[in-house]
Amino acid sequence: MTAAAGTLAYASAVERTLYEVREETLPILPPGSFPLRVLHLSDIHMVPGQKSKADWLHRLADLAPDLVVNTGDNLSHRKAVGPLLEALEPLLKVPGVFVPGSNDYYAPVFKNPLRYFAGPSIAPKESAPQDLPWADMFSAFGAAGWVDLTNRSQSVGFRGLRIDFTGVDDPHLGRDRYVPYPPGSSTSADAPHIRIAVAHAPYQRVLDYFTDGGADLILAGHTHGGQVCIPGYGALVSNCDLPTWRARGLTQWDSDGRSVPLNVSAGIGTSRFAPVRFACRPEAVLLTLTPRSPR
Numbered sequence: 001m002t003a004a005a006g007t008l009a010y011a012s013a014v015e016r017t018l019y020e021v022r023e024e025t026l027p028i029l030p031p032g033s034f035p036l037r038v039l040h041l042s043d044i045h046m047v048p049g050q051k052s053k054a055d056w057l058h059r060l061a062d063l064a065p066d067l068v069v070n071t072g073d074n075l076s077h078r079k080a081v082g083p084l085l086e087a088l089e090p091l092l093k094v095p096g097v098f099v100p101g102s103n104d105y106y107a108p109v110f111k112n113p114l115r116y117f118a119g120p121s122i123a124p125k126e127s128a129p130q131d132l133p134w135a136d137m138f139s140a141f142g143a144a145g146w147v148d149l150t151n152r153s154q155s156v157g158f159r160g161l162r163i164d165f166t167g168v169d170d171p172h173l174g175r176d177r178y179v180p181y182p183p184g185s186s187t188s189a190d191a192p193h194i195r196i197a198v199a200h201a202p203y204q205r206v207l208d209y210f211t212d213g214g215a216d217l218i219l220a221g222h223t224h225g226g227q228v229c230i231p232g233y234g235a236l237v238s239n240c241d242l243p244t245w246r247a248r249g250l251t252q253w254d255s256d257g258r259s260v261p262l263n264v265s266a267g268i269g270t271s272r273f274a275p276v277r278f279a280c281r282p283e284a285v286l287l288t289l290t291p292r293s294p295r
Contacts, residue, residue: 010278011228011276011277011278012275012276015276015277015278015279015280015281016270016275016276016277016282017052017053017282018281018282019052019053019056019268019281019282019283019284020281020282020283021060021063021283021284021285021286022249022283022284022285022286023285023286023287023288024250024263024285024286024287024288025287025288025290026217026250026261026287026288026289026290027289027290027291027292027293028194028216028217028261028289028290028292029161029192029194029289029290029291029292030161030192030193030194030291030292031291031292031293031294032192032291033159033160033161033192033291034159034160034161035288035289035290035291036066036067036158036161036163036194036288036289037063037064037065037066037067037286037287037288037289038065038066038067038068038069038286038287038288038289039060039063039065039067039068039069039091039094039284039285039286039287040069040071040219040263040265040284040285040286040287041057041060041068041069041070041071041091041265041268041284042070042071042072042073042200042220042221042222042265042267042268043071043072043073043101043103043221043222043224043265043267043268043269044057044073044074044075044084044087044267044268044269045073045074045075045076045103045108045267045268045269045270045271045272046074046075046076046077046080046083046084046087046269047076047077047080047083047269047272048077048079048080048082048083049083050083050269053087053268053269054083054086054087055087057087057088057091057268058087058088058089058090060090060091060284061090061091061093061094063286065091065094065286066094066095066158067094067095067096067097067158067163068091068094068095068096068097068146069096069097069098069196069198069219070096070097070098070099070141070146071098071099071101071198071199071200071219071220071221071222071265072098072099072100072101072103072104072170072200072221072222073100073101073102073103073104073200073221073222073267073269074101074103074104074137075103075104075107075132075133075134075137076103076107076108076269076271076272077107077132077272078107078131078132078133080132081133081136081137081140084137085137085140092140092141092144092145092146093144095145095146095156095158096141096144096145096146096147097146097147097148097149097154097156097165097167097198098141098146098147098148098149098198099148099149099150099167099168099169099170099198099199099200100134100138100150100169100170100200101170101172101200101201101221101222102170102172102173102200103132103271104132104134104137104170105132105134105170105173106131106132107131107132108271108272108273109273147165149165149166149167149168149198150167150168150169151167151168151169151175151176151177151178151179152166152167152179153165153166153167153179153180153181153182154182155181155182155184155193160192161192161193161194162184162188162191162192162193162194163193163194163196164181164182164193164194164195164196165181165195165196165197165198166178166179166180166181166195166196166197166198166210166213166215167197167198167199168198168199168206170199170200170201171199171200171201171202171203171205171206171240172200172201172203172222172239172240176199176203176206178206178209178210178213180213181195181213181214194216194217194289195213195214195215195216195217196215196216196217196218196219197210197213197215197217197218197219198218198219198220199218199219199220200220200221200222201220201221201222201239201240202218202220202221202222202223202240202242202246202262202264203240203241203242204241204242206220207220207242207253207255207262208255208256210260211253211254211255211256211258211259211260212255212256212258215260216260216261217260217261217263217287217289218253218260218261218262218263219263219265220262220263220264220265221264221265221267222239222240222264222267223235223238223239223240223242223247223248223264223266223267224239224247224266224267224270224277224280225247225248225264225265225266225267225280225283226238226244226247226248226266226280227270227274227276227277227278227280228276228277228278228279228280229278229279229280230279231279234247234248235247235248235280242264246262246264247264247266248264248265248266248280249263249264250262250263251264263285263287265283265284265285266280266281266282266283267282267283268282268283268284269282270282
């Protein structure tokens, strides 16, 4: 076997199933708040028969998160909703929020992987049929109590803390429509709160309007962390206009004088037409939010 063939075999048969949990701690809560454990899931790309992925997702409930944030691309097959819900069943008992990605609406199709080096992949046309059962998934998530943030904002209470959310439909499809955080009462700004913004694809325009709108934390996915990376260098592509060095991990996004933590998940799955990962293991992210120091 040649070195190239061996690398491909490892990337397709081994690394893409080496699921891991990346843990981060962020001191961004109001002083005196209880810590908040946020489990960030993205890009599951479920296909029937993926037992190891389903079993691993099922066990994530053992992390005891307080909140689940799902940033889309859950599906990769028309018959994937049932297996997805079974895998997420313990987590659906935890408070959660979600936004969709393009692969929740449209089934993936084969693409020449070299085209990603020319820029972001071409999104499906709006006139194309929405051929994945996204509405069934939305209904099941909603029935479990997860909040749909598709071009919506909503506030949720937790242990004396108000969490203000805003989210958008997939920017990769050009469907994002920013909605400001809920205004609340005239004294709501004085109550302990945190503002979290959620999107599937971290396009720069989206990160800018989240930051300018007052976000304290931005969560996104879509990039797959580059999916095939060069050890010691990192991602070659991000499949959007995000710089490749930001394609995975926790960084700061700056806009108009504000700086906001941005977590981009490398995701859990791959398109079923490109089932490889190299130097970029699949991940869920457990963010522990802690109180910031009093000023």
